[in-house]
Amino acid sequence: MKYLQRKIKMKRKLLIPKQIVTVNSKNEILHDHAVEIVNGKIERIVSLKDLRTSEYDGDVLDYRNYTLIPGFIQTHIHLCQTLFRGLADDLELLDWLQKRIFPYENSHTKNSLRASVRLGLHDLLTGGTTTILDMGTLHHQEIIFDELIESGIRAFAGNCMMDKNELYPAFCETTDWNLKSTYDLAKSFHNSNNSKVKYGFAPRFVLSCSEKLLKETKEMMKDFPGSVFHTHSSENKSEIETVKRMTGKENVEYFESIGILDQNTILAHCVHLNDNEVKTLKTNSVRVAHCPSSNLKLGSGIANIPRYIKEEISVSLGADGAPCNNGLSIFNEMRLAALIQKPIHNSTVMDTLTVFRLATIEGAKALHIENEVGSIETGKKADLVLLDLEKADQPIQLSDDQIYSSIVYSSSKENVKAVMIDGELVMDDGRCLMFDEEELVGKGKEELIKIV
Ligand code: GUN
Ligand code: FE
Secondary structure, eight states: OOOOSSOOOOOOEEEEEEEEEEEEETTTTTEEEEEEEEEEEEEEEGGGGGOOGGGGSSSEEEEEEEEEEOOEEEEEEEGGGGGGSSSSSOHEEEEIIIIIIHHHHHOOOOHHHHHHHHHHHHHHTTEEEEEEEEEOOOHHHHHHHHHHHHOOOOEEEOOEEOOOSSSTTOOOOOOHHHHHHHHHHHHHHHTHHHTTTEEEEOOOOOOOOOOOHHHHHHHHHSTTOEEEEEEEESSOHHHHHHHHHHSOOOHHHHHHHTOOSSSSSSEEESSSSEEEEEHHHHTOOOEEEHHHHHHHHHTTOOOOOHHHHTTTTEEEEOOOGGGGGGGOOOHHHHHHHTTTTTSSSTTTTOOOHHHHHHTTTTHHHHOOTTTTTSSOOTTTBEEEEEEEOSTTSOOOOTHHHHHHHHHSOOOOGEEEEEEEEEEEHHHETTEEEEEOOHHHHHHHHHHHHHHH
């Protein structure tokens, strides 16, 4: 399959939107301003009054009807699972893994994995997600890296490590195999594609990882500064009971006891934590990836996100995998992140600005790339999204505050019209420039039939 030609590849461009939602420290919203992009970075944000666009010596991108926002950041994704969308509904976590996801992931060929990753990337890019933290899979991880690099997305990714598996014993490898393949992959791909791709070490969860694997993986990270440690934690009550039986502790307590918690650790879910564990996350600056759709669909529960935010624990958002969601749109995650807390706490928690920040700058902070992305500010990379909010099903905008409401409560990926990463358009005019959708679907079907 061939990638479609990128439409515009110019070094210097001026992007003129209707308004700019900066997500800077003052949460400024700018009107009548343009963003100048030079070599993929935001060179300046300039008032239209101070600019003669007709004399501009670069490319002028006129998006005067659209709202410019930072690209979304998702901190927990499984691209390898996209092909299994709709094949694992209505199951709780351990059954879902045992009966469906482990056998499916284990059956992946290089070609089916490629098809899965492309479908996932298409879903993410067309929904305005420009950075992801991906969990990867046990075998053929190099295919995922190839596709991340080809697509142009900004990503942290890594081989999903598993050296034991009581749920589905065929799907694991030895400790040494896991450590060696991970080290080799990190050597090859950490800081690849102009540093857009970095390594995210990914021991899957306590139930699939020996203590040796977890500890040595953490140790290995020292050779790869800027990488992160990504795992699942405290998602489901049966999982937690099993972890307790195995280790005598709950997930976060166990992780702390073996020394793997710090500011580079990202824990997906954290639905059920005891008070001591919440304190431990805070004192160790651990990051929580909140996955509300997945937590609801697998019946896992509702994480106490307002409490984590109050305790100043880092929280960001992720769609998790397609078979537990069943889409990868951040708009669903933002809307649910807000709504599910209101009946439990009160309707004032998880206001729209807070939620929008979780999907942008807080994701960047979780990954320690907030100096590069997550907001629209001079010097940052031009990872940008243009939304059409001038629709009959959107708020009639009288004030700036309504923009957050519009994005969090009234929008979906249908509102995404253009997406840029490092100053390169990957979507324009509402169409993905990187993939041919029909071809992706055809290839997906061809490969899926062979493996399920
Ligand atoms: N725990 C271990 N593996 C997985 C997975 O693939 N998805 C989710 N949601 N939880 C997990
Ligand atoms: Fe997950």
